[in-house]
Structures are given as structure tokens and as C-alpha cells.
Amino acid sequence: MLRNLIGRLICLLAALAVTVSAHAQQPSRLDQIISRGTLRVGTTGDYLPFTSLDKETRKFRGFDVDMAEALGKALGVKVEFVPTAWPQMMKDFEADKFDIAMGGVSITLDRQKKGLFSTPIMREGKTPIARCADKDKFATLADIDKPGTHVIVNPGGTNERFARAHVKKAEIRVYSDNVTIFDEIAKGNADLMMTDASETRYQQKLHPGVLCAVHPDKPFDFSEKAYWLQRDEALKDFVDQWLHISMEDGSFKKIYAAWFE
Known part of the structure; x- marks a missing residue:
């Protein structure tokens, strides 16, 4: 009986080791983006000055569009803009249609349950x-x-x-x-x-x-805007560090001034 118990314990430990090893070897979302060579950015295209889609050229423009291009450059990958809409953004996020949502996205607890937010870029x-x-x-x-x-x-x-x-x-x-x-x-x-x-x-x-x-300096409530990321700590760490550097070296301010000042 003791021999059977020891045998089962050995099998259990072996299975656990395989699971842990497989999990450890699984690439992060950041690794996947770099390997793929493309950052998929979900954006609505209907919210100036953050994001707007030109119906004729089918090209996006806006503050967060420029920020997305800067993030892609920092990652060394191309940016693929994935159209979404506010009513379906959550479903598209859960379906993994994009790696990050950008375009005036507010931080909410419902969204936080599904992913991670970058360092806030704006308070209003x-x-x-x-x-x-x-x-x-x-x-x-x-x-x-x-x-x-x-x-x-x-x-x-x-x-x-x-x-x-x-x-x-x-x-x-x-x-x-x-x-x-x-x-x-x-x-x-x-x-x-x-x-x-x-x-x-x-x-x-x-x-x-x-x-x-009407009194934009004294809004009715408090909210922050940030970038909504699929749940991956490595990707969040990179985006947060990129934001920190861009805010310190003036590149964030330059993009901001082009759209808000």
C-alpha cells in the first residue's frame, strides 16, 4: 500500500513538473508581438482628438494613433490598427482581436477585470x-x-x-x-x-x-485615460517604461501639443 502511495506521489510530482515547465516556456505577449512583427491596436476611429478614421482613405489619425505608431517604433514592429466600437470593445478584447486598446480609453473596473492598464496618460x-x-x-x-x-x-x-x-x-x-x-x-x-x-x-x-x-477644469467626476492591455506583465512593463521615457524626453509633449494645444 505504501509502495502504491509513493508511486502515485511520484506520478503527481512528475505531472506537476511538466505543467510548470510548459508554463515557464510559454512566451509572453511581448515576446509574441516582437516575434510576429506586428502590434495589433484596437481603436474606434470616432473620438477626436484621440482617434479618427477617414472614410475615404481608411486611415486612422489622432493623438493615440500617433502614440501607437511611436510605441510600435519603440518595439521595433509594425502597427496594425484593428477597428472596434465602444459597445463591442469588451467583446473584441476578450476575443483577443488586438493586443492593446488605444483611443481615449478610460480606466474602469470592468475593463480592469479583463486586462491591465498602463500608467495613466491623462486625468480628467x-x-x-x-x-x-x-x-x-x-x-x-x-x-x-x-x-x-x-x-x-x-x-x-x-x-x-x-x-x-x-x-x-x-x-x-x-x-x-x-x-x-x-x-x-x-x-x-x-x-x-x-x-x-x-x-x-x-x-x-x-x-x-x-x-x-462647460467648466472643463472642474468636471463632475474623476477619471483617467490609459492604454488597455491584454493581461501580460512583460507587455505592461514595456509600455509603462516607454511612457515614462517619452514623458521625460519630450516626445509625449510634442505629440500632445499637436492635438490638444
């Missing part, structure tokens, strides 16, 4: 953007959440989640085209949108004298 929060003639009407959530107010949101992201959490009396209208959504406010088809302060500042520049960001 939700704030309104409205027609300049009406901006003083929507300074607080109480001002906004009144019958007769029309709040417009893009579906599936943190903007819709924030609006539904705080707006109970005003009307919420879901508008699927995030590229033209601000034109709806300018035309009077909606009163305001609550989105990230960086976007309200950018849209204010695109619609001078028509749309105004």
Missing part, C-alpha cells in the same frame, strides 16, 4: 458641452436633470453610463454616430452632451462661437 472627468448661448444653463447636474432638457449620448461607453446614472428627469437620446453627434447639439436637436473634458475642449475648437465646454 465628465463635463457638459452645449451651445454657447445656453452654457450657463447647465452648470450643475441639477440644472441638467430637468424635464424638457435633451441630453444626447453615444452608445456603449462611459458617457452613456454616466448620463444614465445621473439623469432621471431629462430626456436621454442615444445617437450612434460619434463623429457627427456634436453637430446635433449645434443644430438644436439636443441641448448638451456630457463627455470627457478633453473632448469638450477639442469640439469647442472645432465649433468656435457655436459650442462651448
